[in-house]
Amino acid sequence: MIQRIDSHQHFWRPARGDYRWLRADVPALAPLLRDFLPDDLAPLLAAHGVGRTVLVQAAESRAETEFMLDLASAHASIGGVVGWVELGRPGAVGTLERMARHPKFKGVRPMLQDLPDDDWIASRPRPDAMRALQQLGLRFDALVKPRHLSPLLRFLRHWPELPVVIDHAAKPPVGAHDSEAFARWRADIAEVAAFSQVCCKFSGLWGEAPASVHGDVAATVRAVRPVWEHLLEVFGPAR
Secondary structure, three states: OOOEEEEEEOOEOHHHOOOOOOOOOOOOOHHHOOOEOHHHHHHHHHHOOEEEEEEEOOOOOHHHHHHHHHHHHHOOOEEEEEEOOOOOOOOHHHHHHHHOOOOOEEEEOOOHHHOOOOOHHHHOOOHHHHHHHHHOOOEEEEOOOHHHHHHHHHHHHHOOOOOEEEHHHHOOOOOOOOOHHHHHHHHHHHHHHOOOOEEEOOOOHHHHOOHHHOOOHHHHHHHHHHHHHHHHHHHOOOO
């Protein structure tokens, strides 16, 4: 029997206090300002035949990663955790080694889209931390937008053995398929896909579609389909 795995989901408890992006004064985010925990997800997993999930960080703190690992220890449905480690600091290697002792710790995600320096990925991660990721068998989740793909390509050339996962297809301009911006994304993501160590998550793209189609499933599918077709062409079904 084939097991269905959701490769990208979040849990959070806002009272923990480190979800800086989760703001009540932003109308689109206000409905999310409550606890989302395994009991909330369990009925959806059962309804859709999902056996396990990959729990991904949503805050730039080691405390949140520890929170996720505690959840993973208590819930068999969490198959893996992608946490956060400050990869530019001298203590990164020790932190990675400590977290990797947990059998469900699978990788790190530095939330590149929110960093002030778009070139961070190409210049700031410590080489010893990158080597540790490889030696520990961990993955690097790249939460990027189209403007980050050029520096990401330089990073990939420098670390050709490091497994990298692109989150949310690098958030292309969904619904603007005839635009110059979409054409640039197509070209850049194809260059990224040429690196065999890179996989891409087809996730989170409903949020990138125009708000005008959010209430219409068929319209959203039409908006997202060109992204899916290009990803399938350049990455193939295995990646």
